[in-house]
Amino acid sequence: MSKRNDTSFPVDGQLLMVLPRAAAALKNPDVQLPILRSDADGYYLEMRVEADIGDPSELAVTRRVPLENLSAEEWEDLKDQYAKLDLRSCSDQGISKGLEKIQDRRIQRLIMALLTFLNPRQVSIVLYLYRLAAQQGTGQSVCFRSNDLLESLGYTRTKDGGFASKLRSQLNRDLVALHRTELVLAQSLRKGNNIGAKVMIKSVLRIKDYEIDNVPRDFDLAKAADYTYELADAYTVSLEFFEGPSRTGDYVLFANSIDITQKLGNNAKSDYKTKLLIYLASRMKWDIPQDGQYLVISKQYLFKNLDLLGSNSSRNNQIFWRTVDELKQEGYVLGAQELPGKKKVPNIQFQINPEKLRCN
Numbered sequence: 001m002s003k004r005n006d007t008s009f010p011v012d013g014q015l016l017m018v019l020p021r022a023a024a025a026l027k028n029p030d031v032q033l034p035i036l037r038s039d040a041d042g043y044y045l046e047m048r049v050e051a052d053i054g055d056p057s058e059l060a061v062t063r064r065v066p067l068e069n070l071s072a073e074e075w076e077d078l079k080d081q082y083a084k085l086d087l088r089s090c091s092d093q094g095i096s097k098g099l100e101k102i103q104d105r106r107i108q109r110l111i112m113a114l115l116t117f118l119n120p121r122q123v124s125i126v127l128y129l130y131r132l133a134a135q136q137g138t139g140q141s142v143c144f145r146s147n148d149l150l151e152s153l154g155y156t157r158t159k160d161g162g163f164a165s166k167l168r169s170q171l172n173r174d175l176v177a178l179h180r181t182e183l184v185l186a187q188s189l190r191k192g193n194n195i196g197a198k199v200m201i202k203s204v205l206r207i208k209d210y211e212i213d214n215v216p217r218d219f220d221l222a223k224a225a226d227y228t229y230e231l232a233d234a235y236t237v238s239l240e241f242f243e244g245p246s247r248t249g250d251y252v253l254f255a256n257s258i259d260i261t262q263k264l265g266n267n268a269k270s271d272y273k274t275k276l277l278i279y280l281a282s283r284m285k286w287d288i289p290q291d292g293q294y295l296v297i298s299k300q301y302l303f304k305n306l307d308l309l310g311s312n313s314s315r316n317n318q319i320f321w322r323t324v325d326e327l328k329q330e331g332y333v334l335g336a337q338e339l340p341g342k343k344k345v346p347n348i349q350f351q352i353n354p355e356k357l358r359c360n
Contacts, residue, residue: 009134010251010360011127015204015241020282021061022183022204023118024049025269026091031065031126032059034114043067045076045082047114055301057286062184063117065110081107082234090115106226113177118204120271121153124260126204128152131256133239140242141208143220146171146199154261168231169224175235176225179207202240210235251300252281253358259330272306272323277332277357279305280350284359293334295350298341302348306335318345332356 002310024031044064052058081104090098091260094117097336099108118126128149129352133142136354150163150171186199207268212219226353243250263271279302289295303309327333334351341347352358354355 007248008253008255009131010253011130011281012248012250013250013360014243014279015126016252016282017057017285018061018183018185018241019118019123020057020190020275020305021059022047022063023123023275023278024061026087026095026115026308027307028304029309030304033087034085034111036079038063038075043070043078043109045114055298057283058301059185063114064182064184065114065172066182067110070115076133078103078107078196082111086244095321108333109173111188112179113173116269117177117181120274121262122178124153124262125149125171126178127254127258128260129237129239130242131203131254133257139244140238140239141236143234143236146231147233152260154264154358167228169229172221172231173225175205175207175237176221178204181220189268198340204241205237205239208238232266236355238327249360250285251360252284253360254281254329255356261266269307269315272308272319273326273330275306276302276323276327280327280352282331284357289359290296292354293352295352296339296347297350299348301348315348330356 010026025218028049030050030052032050034045034047037044037046044066046062048062048063049060051060067075067078081093081102084100084101086101088098095112099111102108102111116339127140130145132144136142146168150167151157154165155167162168179201182198182201182203184201207221209217210221211234213233219230219232221232224232283295283297287295289346302319304318306320308319310316324336325334328336332355334353336348336350339347339349
């Protein structure tokens with residue numbers, strides 16, 4: 001991968017260090033229940049992921065959606081609607097079930113977006129945009145056509161050459177979720193060979209503008225995400241974590257051939273391959289691989305970050321090793337083996353293929 005511009009693309013190390021925690025699912029034991037909060041700066045719907053003192057990579061992150069232009073009356077109405085959220089059902093029977101009693105579609109979708117933030121499909125979108133940033137060479141600003149992104153995600157075109165309205169709607173909601181969900185963290189982060197600390201408030205991306213091919217056509221970015229089933233034809237976004245490899249030297253190289261296609265009929269949350277790939281890339285920034293290739297990670301943290309949190313240990317093991325095999329088949333992992341660990345919790349040693357995934 002010496003010809004980086006031809007065969008690979010960089011993703012900022014700081015983003016990768018944060019991604020697995022920012023994407024923590026509702027069942028993760030570190031995740032606090034979502035709350036409504038107000039302060040002098042405004043109103044927020046937010047969730048906190050508490051730190052795990054057992055490992056510095058399990059840092060604390062708050063993800064929040066600022067609720068703009070709310071009147072006092074609307075705030076009270078929002079609190080009434082939020083009271084109908086059934087979090088037990090969200091956890092036990094699925095998020096859609098837990099939202100059934102909330103009548104307001106906007107509030108339903110806001111809560112859904114927060115609870116499912118940075119699911120593997122959204123992470124695939126982020127990887128697509130970083131690959132495009134490397135190709136376009138315009139820094140953190142990236143322009144793309146919606147249909148090109150949907151095609152890269154592996155969706156099938158309809159007879160008229162477009163895509164089903166359900167898929168188009170989902171893409172706009174994903175982009176708006178990445179745009180307006182802020183990440184707040186105060187944590188030591190690696191800066192070269194040193195550990196620095198700062199408080200960050202960033203979105204993964206910000207939508208700067210969008211284009212509609214056929215006008216007049218009534219399209220509003222937020223309304224489409226909250227109420228309707230619409231998608232703009234083209235977007236320009238700013239990647240907020242993007243620093244540029246030449247500025248910081250803090251990045252991980254991903255092979256341009258990375259497969260971001262979505263499996264037909266699969267729920268995004270069951271895409272364990274993307275979860276494991278991102279978690280390995282994240283740990284490469286936290287741990288620094290031995291000989292540039294070898295990572296040793298506690299099985300406990302692997303399972304937690306893959307959302308393998310059920311009590312059926314046999315099923316969890318089967319999914320985990322099947323996922324490792326998928327990454328082997330795609331060339332990201334050359335080998336993996338279980339090793340003894342502390343307190344009878346085993347570790348997994350991975351041999352990462354530097355031709356596919358390399359830490360700088």
